[in-house]
Amino acid sequence: MSQIPALLRFRQGDSVADIDTDATPGFSGSKSDAAPVQASRNERLAELQELLYANWKAADDQRSVLLVLQGMDAAGKGGIVKHVVGAVNPMGVRYTAFGKPTEEELGHHYLWRIRNALPPAGHIGVFDRSHYEDVLIVRVHNLVPPEVWEKRYDEINAFERELVDSGTTLVKVAMFISLDEQKEQLLERLEDPTKYWKYHPGDIDERLKWPAYQQAYQAMLDRTSTEYAPWHVLPCDRRWYSRLAVTELLIEALEKLDLSWPPADFDIKAEKRRLSDS
Ligand code: AMP
Ligand code: MG
Numbered sequence: 001m002s003q004i005p006a007l008l009r010f011r012q013g014d015s016v017a018d019i020d021t022d023a024t025p026g027f028s029g030s031k032s033d034a035a036p037v038q039a040s041r042n043e044r045l046a047e048l049q050e051l052l053y054a055n056w057k058a059a060d061d062q063r064s065v066l067l068v069l070q071g072m073d074a075a076g077k078g079g080i081v082k083h084v085v086g087a088v089n090p091m092g093v094r095y096t097a098f099g100k101p102t103e104e105e106l107g108h109h110y111l112w113r114i115r116n117a118l119p120p121a122g123h124i125g126v127f128d129r130s131h132y133e134d135v136l137i138v139r140v141h142n143l144v145p146p147e148v149w150e151k152r153y154d155e156i157n158a159f160e161r162e163l164v165d166s167g168t169t170l171v172k173v174a175m176f177i178s179l180d181e182q183k184e185q186l187l188e189r190l191e192d193p194t195k196y197w198k199y200h201p202g203d204i205d206e207r208l209k210w211p212a213y214q215q216a217y218q219a220m221l222d223r224t225s226t227e228y229a230p231w232h233v234l235p236c237d238r239r240w241y242s243r244l245a246v247t248e249l250l251i252e253a254l255e256k257l258d259l260s261w262p263p264a265d266f267d268i269k270a271e272k273r274r275l276s277d278s
Helices: 004-008 031-059 077-083 112-116 131-135 146-150 152-165 179-191 193-198 202-208 210-224 239-255 268-277
Strands: 064-071 093-097 124-128 168-176 231-235
Touching (some): 004 231, 004 239, 031 239, 064 077, 064 131, 077 124, 077 239, 131 210, 146 152, 152 210, 168 210, 179 202, 202 210, 231 239
Parallel strands (some): 064 124, 064 168, 093 124
């Protein structure tokens, strides 16, 4: 369990083509073994999130955590948000989904909408897709010329350096499912009326571009996995595993902040006396 983050950490030389999307690194049990573990780790995550929030509220701690979820359609980003992020108090979460940029967004630098969505102090930010779309779909679809997206890798590294320096811990997760599993998931969306809303005909066009996406994901990992903001490569064919793993990544990030409950900044005895007299 505790070795999950290290096992998922992207290492230079790792190849996207070789990812075993069906693997469960660091967890040898089955789906039913994972359920009680997930429940108890959710509690730990909720406690850590409350500590982060409490330290900001009571002690003006400026730190925050930003979870960046990047992955193809049906990789399970929505499930991570629902089941992992959903385990913590929404008061302390700032969630943003990044879709096709609006007219207004297109009038600005691509990082403009990203900056506007950064988590405030004491919060956990969640990016459901992110600035990495600007070197993924944008690159695959030639939405800007190569000399433009080419410069973005360094620019993103500088941007993330700035975030880390200002007290934000980045937890970057690249989610991968096999084409077969993606097909299953998309079929489910077509067969279940409660899932039609998740389906877009364009998902199939993106799926057919997988070889180009694979190259773009490889470049993203090679060029933006830094020591201060490393990527994690998450196998997502087994959704129960990917959820447990992201829970572990967030727990690790929060534990590194070494948080404790902020002490009272008032005289407890005196307040008790005042209370009983009131
Ligand atoms: P979904 O996450 O399924 O709601 O889909 C959002 C869509 O918006 C995906 O196809 C993304 O690739 C696309 N998208 C997100 N960011 C950008 C961007 N910067 N430029 C173009 N398309 C984007
Ligand atoms: Mg989608």
